[in-house]
Every structure is written in C-alpha cells, then in structure tokens.
Amino acid sequence: MKKTLATGLLIVVMGLWCVAQTSTNGQGDGLQITHGPVVETVSDTTAQIAWSTNASSGTLLRYGTDPNHLDQKAGMPWGAITHRVELKNLKPGVTYYAQAVSDQGKGSGATIESQQISFQTKEARMSTASVAAPSTPPVTLMAGPIPQLVKDTSAQIWWLPSSIDPAAKLIYGSNPANMNVRVPATPESNGSGSEVAQLSNLQPDTTYSYQILGQNGAVIASGQFKTEAANYAANKNLWITKGPVLEMIGSNSVVVAWSTNMRSGSAVHYGTDPNVLNQTASASWGQETHRVTINTLKANTKYYFQVESTPAQGTNTQAQSQPAPFQTVPEGHAAIRNIQPK
Numbered sequence: 001m002k003k004t005l006a007t008g009l010l011i012v013v014m015g016l017w018c019v020a021q022t023s024t025n026g027q028g029d030g031l032q033i034t035h036g037p038v039v040e041t042v043s044d045t046t047a048q049i050a051w052s053t054n055a056s057s058g059t060l061l062r063y064g065t066d067p068n069h070l071d072q073k074a075g076m077p078w079g080a081i082t083h084r085v086e087l088k089n090l091k092p093g094v095t096y097y098a099q100a101v102s103d104q105g106k107g108s109g110a111t112i113e114s115q116q117i118s119f120q121t122k123e124a125r126m127s128t129a130s131v132a133a134p135s136t137p138p139v140t141l142m143a144g145p146i147p148q149l150v151k152d153t154s155a156q157i158w159w160l161p162s163s164i165d166p167a168a169k170l171i172y173g174s175n176p177a178n179m180n181v182r183v184p185a186t187p188e189s190n191g192s193g194s195e196v197a198q199l200s201n202l203q204p205d206t207t208y209s210y211q212i213l214g215q216n217g218a219v220i221a222s223g224q225f226k227t228e229a230a231n232y233a234a235n236k237n238l239w240i241t242k243g244p245v246l247e248m249i250g251s252n253s254v255v256v257a258w259s260t261n262m263r264s265g266s267a268v269h270y271g272t273d274p275n276v277l278n279q280t281a282s283a284s285w286g287q288e289t290h291r292v293t294i295n296t297l298k299a300n301t302k303y304y305f306q307v308e309s310t311p312a313q314g315t316n317t318q319a320q321s322q323p324a325p326f327q328t329v330p331e332g333h334a335a336i337r338n339i340q341p342k
Contacts, residue, residue, distance in 0.1 A: 030054070030055060030110070031053060031054065031055055031057055031102065031103075031104055031110045031111075031112045032053065032054045032112060033051055033052070033053055033100065033102065033112055033114050034052045034053060034054050035051060035052040035207050035224070036049075036050055036051030036052060036100065036114070036176070037049050037050065037051040037061075037098065037099075037100040037114050037117055038050055038051065038117075038176035038209055038224070039117065039119045039176070040084075040222050040223075041219070041222060042119055042120070042121060042122060042219075043121070043122055044090075044092035044093070044121055044122045044123060044124050044125055045088065045089060045090050045091075045092060045121065046086060046087060046088050046090060047086070047087045047090060047096070047119060047121065048084065048085070048086045048087070049061055049084070049085050049087070049098055049100070049117075050082065050083060050084040050085075051083050051100045051102075051114060052081060052082050052083065053081055053083065053102050053112070054081075055081065055104065056078075056079045056080065056081055056104075057078070057079075057080070057081075057083075057102040057103055057104050057110075057112075058075070058078045058101070058102050058103040058104075059075050059076035059077070059078070059080055059083040059084075059085060059102065060073060060074075060075040060085075060100075060101040060102070060103075061073065061074050061075065061085040061087070061098055061099070061100055061101070062098065062099045062101060063087060063096055063097065063098040063099070064096065064097060065091075065094060065095065065096055065097070066097070067097040067116055067118070070097060070098070070099055070116075074086070074087055076275065080275050082274075082275060083100065083102065083275075084274060084275055090121050091121065092121050092122065092123055092124035093120070093121060093122070093123045093124065094120065094121050095118055095119070095120045096118065096119055096120070096121065097116050097117070097118050098116065098117055098118070098119070099113060099114055099115070099116050099117075100113070100114040101113050101114075117177075138214075138218075139161050139162055139163055139165045139168075139214050139215075139220055140161070140162045140220070141159050141160060141161055141162070141212075141220060141221050141325075141327075142160045142161070142162055142249070142326070142327055142329075142336065143159065143160040143194075143246050143249060143325070143326040143327065143336075144157075144158050144159030144160055144194075144221070144324060144325065144326070145157050145158065145159040145210075145212060145221050145222075145223050145324065146158045146159070146244060146245075146246075146321075146322075146324040147223070147225035147321070147322045147324070148196075148242070148243060148244070148245070149241075149242065150225055150226075150227060150228060150240075150322075151227065151228055151232075152202070152204040152205070152227055152228045152229060152230050152231075152232055153200070153201065153202045153203070153204065153227070154198070154199060154200045154201075154202060155199045155202060155208075155225060155227065156196055156197070156198055156199070157170060157196065157197045157199065157210060157212075157223075158194060158195070158196050158245070159194065159195055159196075159212060159221065160192070160193060160194045160195075160246075160336070161193070161194075161195060161220070163193075164187055164193060164195070165185075165195075165214045165215060165220075167214065167215045168184075168185035168195060168212065168213065168214055168220070169182055169183065169184050169185055169197075169212075169213050170182070170183050170184075170185060170197035170199075170210055170211070170212050170213070171183075171210065171211050171213060172199060172208050172209065172210035172211075173208065173209065174203065174206050174207065174208055174209075175209075176209035176224075179209060179210065179211060181199075183197045183198060183199060184197070185197050185212070186198075192336070192337075197212075202227050203227065204227055204228065204229050204230040204232075205226070205227060205228070205229040205230065206226065206227050207224055207225070207226045208224060208225055208226070208227070209222070209223075209224045210222065210223060210224065210225075223322070223324075224322075225322045226322075237262075237311065237317045238260060238261065238262060238264055238309060238310075238311050238317050238318065238319045239260065239261055239319050240258055240259070240260055240307070240309070240319050240321060241259045241260060241261050242258060242259040243257055243258030243259060243307070243321075244256055244257065244258040244305075244307045244321050244324070245257050245258065246326055246336075247291070247337070248335055248336065248337050249326055249327075249328060249329060249335060249336045250328065250329060250335035250336075251297075251299035251300070251328050251329050251330060251331050251332070251333060251335070252295065252296065252297050252298070252299060252328065253293060253294060253295045253296075253297060254293070254294050254297065254303075254305075254326060254328070255291060255292070255293050255294075256268050256291070256292050256293075256294065256305060256307060257289070257290060257291045257292075258289075258290050258307050258309075258321065259288060259289050259290065260288055260290065260309045260319055261288075262288065262311065263286045263287060263288055263311070264285070264286075264287070264288075264290075264309035264310055264311045264319070265282070265285045265308070265309050265310045265311075266282055266283040266284070266285070266287055266290035266291070266292050266307075266309065267280055267281070267282040267292070267307070267308045267309070267310075268280065268281050268282070268292045268294060268305055268306070268307050268308070269305065269306045269308060270294060270303055270304065270305040270306075271303065271304060272301065272302065272303055272304070273304070274304040274323050274325070277304060277305070277306055277323065281293065281294045281295070290307070290309060292307075297328050298328065299328050299329070299330055299331040300327070300328060300329065300330040300331065301327065301328050302325055302326075302327045303325065303326055303327070303328070304323050304324065304325050305323065305324060305325075305326065306320060306321055306322070306323045306324070307320065307321045308320045308321075
C-alpha cells in the first residue's frame with residue numbers, strides 16, 4: 001500500500017514539473033512568433049531588427065558576437081504585436097548573433113524565443129579627410145517605401161527618392177534570409193520623381209520581405225507586407241483598391257489619399273515611432289476616394305502612417321494599409337506635390 005501511494009505521488013510531481021517546463025518555454029500556450037525576426041537595416045554601428053507575435057507581449061532582443069553567449073540585451077516597452085528593436089554602439093565589420101524573446105507579462109509563464117539569426121555590420125565609414133567628396137550625394141528616401149495595390153498574387157512598392165537612381169532595383173522573397181527575386185524600379189510618368197516596382201506571381205496570405213537597392217547594391221530601404229487571402233474579393237467585405245499615396249508633403253502637413261471598394265470611413269493613424277501610431281487625423285464618413293490632411297507636423301521629421309477605413313458602426317470590418325514612412329520637408333522649402341500612382 002505504501003509503495004503504491006509513493007508511486008502515485010511521484011507521478012503527480014513529475015506531471016506538475018512537465019507542465020511548468022512547458023509553460024516556461026512558451027510551448028503549449030497561445031503566444032507565438034508569427035514572423036521574423038528579420039534584420040531591417042544595418043550600418044557600421046547600428047542595426048534594426050523586427051518580429052511579430054500573435055498577441056501583445058514583451059520586446060527583448062539578446063545579442064552578441066558569440067552565438068553561445070548572447071551577453072547583451074536591448075528592448076522596447078511591453079505591449080506590442082509588431083516588435084522593433086534598434087541596436088546601437090555596434091562594432092564595424094563584425095558578425096553578430098541575435099535571438100528575439102517575447103513574453104506575456106510577469107506571472108503569466110508564457111515566453112517564446114526565436115531561432116538565432118546573424119548579421120554583419122558594415123565596414124567603418126572613412127573620414128572625409130581621407131577621401132575625396134563623392135560627386136553625387138547618396139540616395140535617400142523622402143517618402144516610402146509604401147506597399148500599394150496589394151492583392152492575393154501581386155503588389156506594387158512605391159517610393160520617392162531624393163534623386164532618380166537609374167540602377168535602382170528591388171529584391172524580395174517570403175524568406176527574409178533568401179530574397180532571391182529581383183525586379184527593376186521604374187520612374188513614374190507623372191513627373192513627381194517617384195519610382196515603383198511591380199511584384200507578381202506571389203502566394204496568397206503570405207508575408208514578403210523586400211529591400212530597395214541602389215548603386216553598387218547598397219540597401220536604401222527595406223520593409224515587408226502580407227498578401228490578401230485567395231479569393232479575398234469574394235470573402236471580404238471591404239478592401240483598399242488603390243494607394244495609399246502622398247499627394248502633398250509640406251514642412252508641417254501632408255495629404256494622404258486612398259480608395260476602397262465601397263463607401264467607408266477615412267482615418268490616418270500616425271506618429272514618429274512605427275510601433276506607436278498614437279495620433280489620428282480623419283475626414284467625413286462615406287467616401288470611396290478618401291483624402292485626409294494631417295496638420296501640425298514638425299519640419300524635416302520622419303513620420304510613419306497607416307490608413308484605415310471602416311464601413312459602418314457595428315459591422316466589425318475594417319481595411320488597413322501597411323505602416324509606411326515619410327519625411328516632412330525642411331522649414332522654408334517648397335512642398336512636394338502630385339505624388340500619385342499611374
């Protein structure tokens with residue numbers, strides 16, 4: 001009898017230990033990493049890494065130069081679904097390893113860790129005293145990149161460079177570590193100076209990563225988007241049919257426009273942090289072509305925005321664009337106008 005009782009207690013204890021172990025490792029609960037981590041930008045001393053989870057959770061990145069000893073940490077405030085961490089004070093020309101960690105709060109026992117990824121910082125920039133000044137300044141983006149016309153099997157990426165780069169191209173793929181599809185950039189015919197790249201033969205309901213490359217293969221910008229599900233037009237009430245586009249960029253205001261397949265609301269969420277779009281501008285409800293003006297912006301400042309349309313109260317349906325950046329022009333400079341797709 002005593003032997004039977006002892007055996008039963010041992011089984012109960014082992015069962016509780018297994019449950020605790022499962023909870024600690026983030027397996028068996030609802031928290032999952034749905035995309036990434038992906039290295040969005042890299043310089044000689046900085047890098048930006050992003051990932052997504054299926055629920056609001058913590059944002060922590062462990063990193064270091066030894067894959068067996070990630071002894072440095074960087075993070076953001078708790079509560080994001082899209083996580084983005086900027087690493088600073090890195091060493092030039094060095095390979096780093098990183099691992100994303102998200103948790104659902106103290107006491108919840110739900111923590112998820114990604115596989116390790118690696119990246120290499122660029123070589124140190126040479127001082128201006130040791131090299132001659134370049135004949136032309138490096139190309140930067142004044143607005144974008146913005147995913148447009150996103151469907152189940154195709155999409156368009158739009159951006160506005162500081163100057164036209166005839167060698168510009170875009171690479172993309174469903175695996176951020178293997179973006180092996182290359183398409184050329186095409187200047188738009190409206191004279192705005194903007195460029196677009198057409199992406200085709202995409203898979204439905206799939207997240208794609210992309211990079212815009214300039215001369216000598218330098219990365220100008222990067223981003224990601226998700227295609228619509230197959231037969232989305234038959235199964236979805238509301239979607240964006242065109243845009244969003246930036247019709248005007250001034251020093252203190254911008255005009256954002258987009259179209260939907262039916263009358264709906266017009267709202268633009270924006271802010272200086274892509275993870276915290278905590279300001280909203282809107283227009284009157286009931287349009288298919290939406291146009292919203294954002295005022296009281298700071299000059300020469302980078303902002304991020306996301307458009308949103310809802311059909312009517314109580315429908316519980318909405319259409320949203322991917323978050324995208326723009327930069328206001330310096331004070332006293334002329335506004336950039338008529339930035340529209342063909």
